[in-house]
Amino acid sequence: MPVFAPEKLICPITFLLLLTIQRSQAVLNDHYYDETCPQAEKIILDTVRNASMHDPKVPARILRMFFHDCFIRGCDASLLLDSTPENKAEKDGPPNISVRSFYVIDHAKAKLEMACPHTVSCADIIAVAARDVVTMSGGPYWNVLKGRKDGRVSKAAETINLPAPSFNxxxxxxxxxxxxxxxxxxxxxxxxxxxxxxxxxxxxxxxxxxxxxxxxxxxxxxxxxxxxxxxxxxxxxxxxxxxxxxxxxxxxxxxxxxxxxxxxxxxxxxxxxxxxxxxxxxxxxxxxxxxxxxxxxxxxxxxxxxxxxxxxxxxxxxxxxxx
Ligand code: HEM
Missing domain, CATH: 1.10.420.10 (Peroxidase, domain 2)
Known part of the structure; x- marks a missing residue:
C-alpha cells in the first residue's frame, strides 16, 4: 500500500520551511484573553468611547487604521511603530500621513499594561477598537477573534501596496x-x-x-x-x-x-x-x-x-x- 510521504517528494529543507511557514500563521480565538486578561475588551471599549466623545473624528480614523495595518504585512500593528533615525516606518508612508488618533491605541495599551502586563498585543487592540467604533456608530457587533502578535518590521516604502483612490x-x-x-x-x-x-x-x-x-x-x-x-x-x-x-x-x-x-x-x-x-x-x-x-x-x-x-x-x- 503506497503511503503519501511529501517529504520524499520535495527536498527536506523545503519541507521543513513549509512546516514553519504553516506554524507561524496564528490561529485566532474568541476567548484568547479569558484567563489572562478578562477585562481587556472593556478597557479598550471604555478608552475608545471616551476618545470618541471628545473627538468625533476618532471612529473613522480607527477603522481606517485597522484596514491600513492589515493590508501591509498583515494585522501585526506594524502601522503603529514610530520611525527611527535608521528606519522610516509605515506610519510615515504617503497614504498614512492622514491616518491619525494613534494616541487612542496608546491610551488603551497603557491601561492594559497596568491591568495585565505584557499580555494584550497592539494588533489585537486595533482589531477590537475597530469593532467598537463600528458598533458605537450604529453598525453591527461581532465577536473579535484574538491572539495576534505584534510584528517587528515596518517600512514606509511598503505602503505603496495600499490601494489608491484612483484604482479601477x-x-x-x-x-x-x-x-x-x-x-x-x-x-x-x-x-x-x-x-x-x-x-x-x-x-x-x-x-x-x-x-x-x-x-x-x-x-x-x-x-x-x-x-x-x-x-x-x-x-x-x-x-x-x-x-x-x-x-x-x-x-x-x-x-x-x-x-x-x-x-x-x-x-x-x-x-x-x-x-x-x-x-x-x-x-x-x-x-x-x-x-x-x-x-x-x-x-x-x-x-x-x-x-x-x-x-x-x-x-x-x-x-x-x-x-
Ligand atoms: C477599497 C480600497 C480603498 C481605498 C482606495 C481607500 C482610500 C481612502 C482614501 C483616499 C481616504 C481619504 C484619505 C484622506 O484624504 O484623508 C479614505 C478614508 C477612509 N477609509 Fe478608505 N480606502 C479603501 C478601503 C477602505 C476600507 C476597506 C476601510 C475599512 C474597512 C476604509 C476605511 C476608511 C475610513 C473610515 C476613512 C475615513 C478616515 C477619516 O475620516 O479620517 N477604507 N480611504
Whole structure:
C-alpha cells in the first residue's frame, strides 16, 4: 500500500520551511484573553468611547487604521511603530500621513499594561477598537477573534501596496485578492467609507482636466461635482479642505451604497464599484438591504482581521516601539 510521504517528494529543507511557514500563521480565538486578561475588551471599549466623545473624528480614523495595518504585512500593528533615525516606518508612508488618533491605541495599551502586563498585543487592540467604533456608530457587533502578535518590521516604502483612490475595479480586485479577499469582501469593506472624511487631494483629479474628452469624471453626478469643486477650489490654501465620504458620515449605515447609485461617491475607487458589472449588483443589494450589508461587513471584517496574522512576533509594551 503506497503511503503519501511529501517529504520524499520535495527536498527536506523545503519541507521543513513549509512546516514553519504553516506554524507561524496564528490561529485566532474568541476567548484568547479569558484567563489572562478578562477585562481587556472593556478597557479598550471604555478608552475608545471616551476618545470618541471628545473627538468625533476618532471612529473613522480607527477603522481606517485597522484596514491600513492589515493590508501591509498583515494585522501585526506594524502601522503603529514610530520611525527611527535608521528606519522610516509605515506610519510615515504617503497614504498614512492622514491616518491619525494613534494616541487612542496608546491610551488603551497603557491601561492594559497596568491591568495585565505584557499580555494584550497592539494588533489585537486595533482589531477590537475597530469593532467598537463600528458598533458605537450604529453598525453591527461581532465577536473579535484574538491572539495576534505584534510584528517587528515596518517600512514606509511598503505602503505603496495600499490601494489608491484612483484604482479601477480590476486593480481593486487584484489588491484585495493578494490578501485572500474576494470581490464581495471588496464591496463590503469599502462600506467602511460610510464613516469619515477625505481630503481634496484624494479626489480632485476627478474634478478638473479629468481626461481628453471629459473635464470632470463622467461617472459623477453633475451637481455633486459642482459642490466638490467649491469645496476644493484651485488654488486651495486650506490643506484641511475636503468632503465627507458619505452624507451620513458619523453613522454606520448603508447610505454609502445608495450614494454610489446616484453618482455621489467621493473617491473614484468608490464610484467605480457601481460602474463595473462584477461589483454593481453587490452595491445594489447592499443599498437595498442594510441587514445584508451588516452581515457581509462582519464576515469580511473577520476575514480582514485574519490577514497575515503571526504568532512568532511579540507583545509590545508600547505600541510605538519594539520591545
Ligand atoms: C477599497 C480600497 C480603498 C481605498 C482606495 C481607500 C482610500 C481612502 C482614501 C483616499 C481616504 C481619504 C484619505 C484622506 O484624504 O484623508 C479614505 C478614508 C477612509 N477609509 Fe478608505 N480606502 C479603501 C478601503 C477602505 C476600507 C476597506 C476601510 C475599512 C474597512 C476604509 C476605511 C476608511 C475610513 C473610515 C476613512 C475615513 C478616515 C477619516 O475620516 O479620517 N477604507 N480611504
Amino acid at each position: 475595479v480590476s486593480q481593486l480586485i487584484q489588491s484585495f485578492s493578494k490578501r485572500g479577499l474576494g470581490v464581495k469582501d471588496l464591496v463590503a469593506l469599502s462600506g467602511g467609507h460610510t464613516l469619515g472624511f477625505s481630503h481634496c487631494s484624494s479626489f480632485e483629479a476627478r474634478l478638473r482636466n479629468f481626461s481628453k474628452v471629459h473635464d470632470t469624471d463622467p461617472s459623477m453626478n453633475v451637481d455633486f461635482g459642482q459642490n466638490l469643486k467649491k469645496k476644493c477650489p484651485k488654488p486651495n490654501k486650506d490643506r484641511n479642505a475636503g468632503e465627507f465620504l458619505d452624507s451620513t458620515s458619523s453613522t454606520f449605515d448603508n447610505n454609502y451604497y445608495k450614494q454610489l447609485m446616484v453618482g455621489k461617491g467621493v473617491l473614484g475607487s468608490d464610484q467605480s464599484l457601481f460602474g463595473d458589472y462584477r461589483t454593481r449588483w453587490i452595491v445594489e443589494s447592499f443599498a437595498r438591504d442594510q441587514g445584508l450589508f451588516f452581515r457581509e461587513f462582519v464576515a469580511s471584517m473577520l476575514k480582514l482581521g485574519n490577514v497575515g496574522v503571526i504568532e512568532n512576533g511579540e507583545v509590545r509594551l508600547k505600541c510605538r516601539v519594539l520591545n
